Amino acid sequence: MGAKVELKAEPRTATGKGANRKLRATGRVPAVVYGHGEQTRSVSVDAHALSRLMAEVHVESTIIDLDVSGEAPVRTLVREIQSHPYRGDVLHIDFYQIHAGEAITLSVPLRFVGAAPGVKAGGMLSHAIDEVEVRCLPDAIPDFLEVDISALDIGDSVHVDAIPLPEGVELLEDAERTVCSVLPPTVVAEAEPEEVEEVVGTEPEVIGRRKEEDEDEE
Numbered sequence: 418m419g420a421k422v423e424l425k426a427e428p429r430t431a432t433g434k435g436a437n438r439k440l441r442a443t444g445r446v447p448a449v450v451y452g453h454g455e456q457t458r459s460v461s462v463d464a465h466a467l468s469r470l471m472a473e474v475h476v477e478s479t480i481i482d483l484d485v486s487g488e489a490p491v492r493t494l495v496r497e498i499q500s501h502p503y504r505g506d507v508l509h510i511d512f513y514q515i516h517a518g519e520a521i522t523l524s525v526p527l528r529f530v531g532a533a534p535g536v537k538a539g540g541m542l543s544h545a546i547d548e549v550e551v552r553c554l555p556d557a558i559p560d561f562l563e564v565d566i567s568a569l570d571i572g573d574s575v576h577v578d579a580i581p582l583p584e585g586v587e588l589l590e591d592a593e594r595t596v597c598s599v600l601p602p603t604v605v606a607e608a609e610p611e612e613v614e615e616v617v618g619t620e621p622e623v624i625g626r627r628k629e630e631d632e633d634e635e
Contacts, residue, residue, distance in 0.1 A: 452514030531567025
């Protein structure tokens with residue numbers, strides 16, 4: 418089942434671009450918490466704690482117990498992360514509050530297991546996708562779904578319908594969608610050496626000699 422982690426948050430009242438810039442300058446990330454039948458709330462989380470959490474788990478499929486100061490912790494999933502275009506810093510994050518008994522849609526990462534004979538023969542394993550969309554109850558969220566590649570020869574593929582699913586998990590992808598395949602080895606053609614055309618019977622002109630001949634003619 419999906420891992421459960423905790424993250425502390427603080428309520429915030431100031432909103433807007435200017436207020437959010439000031440908040441980020443203090444080492445915090447602006448965020449919102451919303452959900453079915455819930456009032457949207459503005460909060461902030463510690464940037465360092467969030468970065469550490471994102472490095473440890475797949476946040477899109479991990480239940481996060483969001484501990485908002487002054488409130489009871491709520492179970493959430495990350496729904497959207499806005500990042501800086503080139504620094505990678507998180508600028509804003511959306512948390513979706515979930516409830517027991519309410520099915521949710523989310524993306525779950527794939528884990529590739531086994532050794533493909535086609536790769537041993539020189540082929541290259543190509544991943545078409547690294548995660549799939551599923552629907553399940555919060556307590557049935559898998560950490561990952563396994564994709565067995567141990568039978569793949571060169572030219573073979575695995576499709577979505579071959580992914581085994583835990584009980585209570587519904588796959589929302591096209592069954593015929595390719596997950597991965599083993600491509601033939603790439604052959605680089607060697608460039609043929611350029612032929613140098615040889616002119617037979619032509620004596621190269623000697624500059625020094627020609628100069629002497631010109632002087633004799635004068």
